[in-house]
Amino acid sequence: MKFLFFLLTFSSITAFAQTLQPGFSKHEATQMLRLSARVGTDTSYFTGDRYLPEPDGFTRVYRSKEMGLSNLWELWSSGLACVIHIRGTVGKSESWLANIYSAMVPATGRFILAEQDTFFYHLSDHPNAAVHTGWLLSTAYLSRDILPRIDSCYQAGIQNFFITGHSQGGGITYMLTAYLYGLQKEGKLPSDLRFKTYATAAPKPGNTYFAYSYEAQTKGWAFNIVSSADWVPEVPVSVQNISDINEISPFPTVKEDIASKQKWPKRAVIKMAANRLIKPSEKARANYIGLLGDRITQEVQKTLPEFRKPEFYPSIHYVRTGQMVVLYAEGDYFEQFPNDPEDVWKHHMHHPYLYLLDGYEP
Numbered sequence: 167m168k169f170l171f172f173l174l175t176f177s178s179i180t181a182f183a184q185t186l187q188p189g190f191s192k193h194e195a196t197q198m199l200r201l202s203a204r205v206g207t208d209t210s211y212f213t214g215d216r217y218l219p220e221p222d223g224f225t226r227v228y229r230s231k232e233m234g235l236s237n238l239w240e241l242w243s244s245g246l247a248c249v250i251h252i253r254g255t256v257g258k259s260e261s262w263l264a265n266i267y268s269a270m271v272p273a274t275g276r277f278i279l280a281e282q283d284t285f286f287y288h289l290s291d292h293p294n295a296a297v298h299t300g301w302l303l304s305t306a307y308l309s310r311d312i313l314p315r316i317d318s319c320y321q322a323g324i325q326n327f328f329i330t331g332h333s334q335g336g337g338i339t340y341m342l343t344a345y346l347y348g349l350q351k352e353g354k355l356p357s358d359l360r361f362k363t364y365a366t367a368a369p370k371p372g373n374t375y376f377a378y379s380y381e382a383q384t385k386g387w388a389f390n391i392v393s394s395a396d397w398v399p400e401v402p403v404s405v406q407n408i409s410d411i412n413e414i415s416p417f418p419t420v421k422e423d424i425a426s427k428q429k430w431p432k433r434a435v436i437k438m439a440a441n442r443l444i445k446p447s448e449k450a451r452a453n454y455i456g457l458l459g460d461r462i463t464q465e466v467q468k469t470l471p472e473f474r475k476p477e478f479y480p481s482i483h484y485v486r487t488g489q490m491v492v493l494y495a496e497g498d499y500f501e502q503f504p505n506d507p508e509d510v511w512k513h514h515m516h517h518p519y520l521y522l523l524d525g526y527e528p
Contacts, residue, residue, distance in 0.1 A: 186247060186326040186362050188386030190491055190528055195391055197221040198249070198330040198364040199523065201242055203516040205253045218516065224249060228315060234307030235300065235469065236261040237338070241315050248319045250312060252331035252338045260469050265334055265369075267300030267466060268402045269459025270479040273344070273376050277306050280472035285309075288352065289344035290379035296479035297341060297372035298402065299459065301334070303466070303473075305341040312342070320356060329363040333398055333514065336368025336390065340380065340487060347383050363388035363488075367514055369401050370484035373410065377487040390488045393522055395495035395503070395513035404484040405450045454482045493522035 201221040221242070228241040236258045242249040255261050273295035277285040285306040289297060316327065329346075331339040343363045349355040368390045372380075380388070392399040455478050463475040495503075495513070503518045512518065 186328075186360050188362075190389050190489070192523065192526060192528055194328070194362075195364050195366075195389070195491070196520065196523055197224065198251075198328060199332070199366055199391075199516055199520055201249060202251055202254075202330055202332045202335065202366065205238075205240060205251065216517065218520070230308075230311050233311065234304050235264040235267075235466070237264070237304045237308050239308050239312060241319075243319070243324070246324075247326035247328060248316075248324050249328040249330060250316075250342070252308065252329075252335035252342065254331060254333035254335035261334070263462065263466055263469070264300040264304050265337075266458055267298075267303065267462045268482075269299050269455045269462075270296035270373065270481055271299050271302060271476050272479050273297050273372065273379075275476070277303060277476060278472075278474040279306060279470070283472075287345055288348035289341065290376055292375040292379045295372065295376040295379055296481055297344075297376050298337065298370075298484075299476065299478070300462075301337045301371065302341045304338050305345055308338070309342065309345060316355070316359070320359065325356075325358055326360050327362070329361055330365065331368070332366045332516065332519075333368070336365030337371055339363055339365045340368065340371035343384065343388055344376075344380055361387065365390040365488070366519060367392060367396055367398050369398055370404065371487050372485075373479075373481050373483045374485050377485050380487055381489070384488065386489075388488050389491050390486075391491040391493065391519070391523065393493045393495055393513055393519055395499070395505075395518070397510070398514050399486070402482075402484045403454075404482060405447050405454070406483045407447050407451055407481070408444060410481050410483040451480065451482050455480070491526070491528075493519065493526055495522060 198221075200219060201224055203218050204220070204226075223244045224242040225244075226240055227243050230239050232238050236256060238253040240249075240251045240253070242251060255265060273290040273292070274288045276287065279285055287302065287306070289295065289302075319327070329339050329343050331337075343361060346355060346361055350357055350359065363384065365388075390399070459478045460475070467473055495518075499518070499522060502521060503512055506512055
């Protein structure tokens, strides 16, 4: 009740006339980056030559406890809109488990979190869409705390929401955004709620079919801001198999089609060559799912002992997803932030991202 009273009071003081509009906004993106930088407790991050200004017009009104795999989120408000901010990776093994639990699961299904606790989700209508297991599991826990706060904001007259997160937080924003759209489609959230997503430095969240559906339902309303010098948007590692390609294509039967037109021994040579090309990627997929799916499940269950292993999707074909805003690093950028093999996170942090965003021209 106190939370709702605060929102009502804050809303009446600072509300603006306009509402959220589709399309990328450099100003909005800057505020989201400034906001996400303040999730930590290290005040030196905001002083001296590392000074970062506070976000304009937004005040933090709620910070959750840690949950799931050391996940945490914050609610910020401007009166016009609320911001759902998802924290990124922290220095705990559970937090890193969320990243490396990277076998895929179908984009529609359920997680059994405990005997009497099942999380149902619908992130895509496409039957072949699949997503990152660890970040979806994080979403399962975070959403339980986020949904009541969305309702409180809505009761306070706020219909506009930003969703943002940096790094792992950005990966989770994909899942949360798709999950909330799914709830709206099912009539479980008001249809007049508007979500606008700014992921920054986010990794790849799922396969091609998830990307297609995510981009179709969020066009103009969801962005991933990436630096060309940052390695994080390039992961998880991806291997494409023939089975990852649309069923109606020449690839499933190309080996037999070509070989059937040849006489022996050419036919045998063609089949052998094709197998040498196809089999390694299939073996890589099996190894990936075994290690980063089955094996990591055992580690996750040490933190979440009642969680049951899900059925993994037979793919590791991760792709870039959503409308990308590329901050191209060149020239003076590398004078300010030179490459350093001893600091693999240099180009991933907020300061270089804000530097590049400041010079970005949409």
